[in-house]
Amino acid sequence: MGRPPVSGGVLRGVDRAAFATAFADRLRRAGVPAGLTEAGDFVRALGVWTPGETTALYWAARISFVRRHADLAAFDRVFADAPPLPLTRSAAPPAARDDVHLPVPADTDATGDGGGLPWATLPAPVAEAEPSDAGVRLPERRPSALAGLADRPFEDLDAAQLALLGDALREAVARWPSRRTRRHAVGPAGRRVALRPTIARARRTAWEPVEVVRERQVRRPRRVVLLCDLSESMRAQAHAYLHLLRAFAVSTDAEVFAFATTLTRLTVALRHTSASAAIAHAGAAVTDRFGGTRIATNLRALLASPHGDAVRGAVVLIGSDGWDSDPPDELAAVMARLSRRAHRIVWLNPRAGAPGFAPLVAGMAAALPYCDRLLPAATFRDLLDAAGQLQSVTCTEGRKRFTATPTPRIIA
Structure with a gap:
């Protein structure tokens, strides 16, 4: 199905993309499925088309756009109704140029339905915007739900916001270092x-x-043992710390405990599929919460229990403010035993981020020489940063501990 050659050449600088897109639009109106892939093939075919050869142009368009034999008749009809001879990028009126060989019909309208070449028609008119003196308006950038709560104290957060904290913590500890x-x-x-x-x-x-x-x-994965203080002095942080315990319980090989005057294992309760149910069960299991604190007695009970072997080679995390009713020398002795058995010891103190903080509380000062890290844990951001540092502390080769005598500042 050849076509006679057109006399003369074609304009230089043809806008092949506009030409192929307009011709594909004509084919789609005729029922031929001509998409972006076919139009792209036609653009590449135009790169090797010899100017002035309509036969080569016909076969380049037919090979690019026709995929089914049933579409061949519609394609020939569109090609015959509007011979595809492209214009240049400038698309100047034919009367102002001497090298245009075929004039554009005068009855071409803006929509391309009044005849004429499809690549020379203009798009449908759009209503002009009303003039405004307001100037350029930029969208207001607001923090995400997580970033907006990052620096708020735990006592200012409700249950839904604390649940959001739990989801973020589970994502933070999803990839735990291995041994x-x-x-x-x-x-x-x-x-x-x-x-x-x-x-x-x-x-x-x-x-x-x-x-x-x-x-x-x-x-x-390296095992983690977490102990959370649920005494009266930790009432504001108790709910958030339970979310931290659950994040480790469901994501890593962890054993989690809570203590006030006695030690309570919460590993099974916090592995419930529902976060709210897990927190409720854990809170009900700790019968002595919001009472006194006996850190040394509870650590000694952990080392003597059947779960004491879980501490061997594990990262031990203790969340407490350091207030203890046991003598400081007893806490120092049990912390020495714990440090010989554990891989690393990290202490989370909600008051460690306060300006001018110094660990002068008797219990905190006695335990500090046996800790590898002392991290603040009073806000959303503190717990997320602590989760990241817990992953890096397991990869530390040498143990860099604190000095036994802290610099005297103020008592937190």
């Missing part, structure tokens, strides 16, 4: 030769170890 174990598994990146698999494969090659199998050490 090496004594077990080995087959892996191509290992440095150690796996003898049994290598000998087994050597049976196929006359006992010559042609293929060497290597193995690597198996890594497991």
Whole structure:
């Protein structure tokens, strides 16, 4: 189905994209499915089209747009009604130029439905905007729900906002650092030769170890043990700290406990699928909450219980303000035992971020020499930062602890 060649050439600087888009619009109106992919193919085909050859242009358009035999008749009809001869980018009127070989019909309207070439028509008119002296208005940028609560104290947050804190904490501890174990598994990146698999494969090659199998050490997430103080002095932070315990209980290999005068294990209660139900069950399980505090007695009970082995090689996190009714020397002795058994000890103190804070409380001063980190934990942002630092403290090679005698400032 050839077409006679057009006499003369075509204008230089053809806007191929506009030409292909307008021709594809004509085809779509005729019922031919011509999308962006077909129009892009046609634009690339125009790059190799020889000016003045309508036959080559016809076959380039047909190969690019026609995908079904049923669309061939509609394509020939559109091509015959409006011979696709493109204009230049400037689209100047034909009467003002001498090198335009085919004039644009005078009855072309703005919508392209009154005849004429589809690539020379203008888009539908749009109503002009009303003049305004208000100037440029920029949208008001507001913080997200999480960022807006980042620096607010826990006592100013309601239950829904604390639930949002729990979701953010679970995302923060989703990727927990791992530790090496004594077990080995087959892996191509290992440095150690796996003898049994290598000998087994050597049976196929006359006992010559042609293929060497290597193995690597198996890594497991490092265990976390969390202890939260739910005494009267920690009433404002108790609900938020329970969300922190639940984030570790559902995301990592963690054992979580709460204490006031006695020690209560909350691991099973906080692993409930519903966050509100888990917090309610945990609060009901701690029968002595909002009472006195006996940190040394509870730590000693943990080390003597069946869960004392969970502390070995684990990261121990203690959330408390340091106020303790036990003697400071007893707390120092049990903290020394705990430090020999644990991998790292991190203490979260809600008063550590206050200006001029110094750990001069007797219990805090006795426990501080055996802690690897002392972190503030009084706001949303403090807990999220603490979760990030807990992930990095497990990768620290050397243990850098505090000095036994803190600088005297003020008592928090």
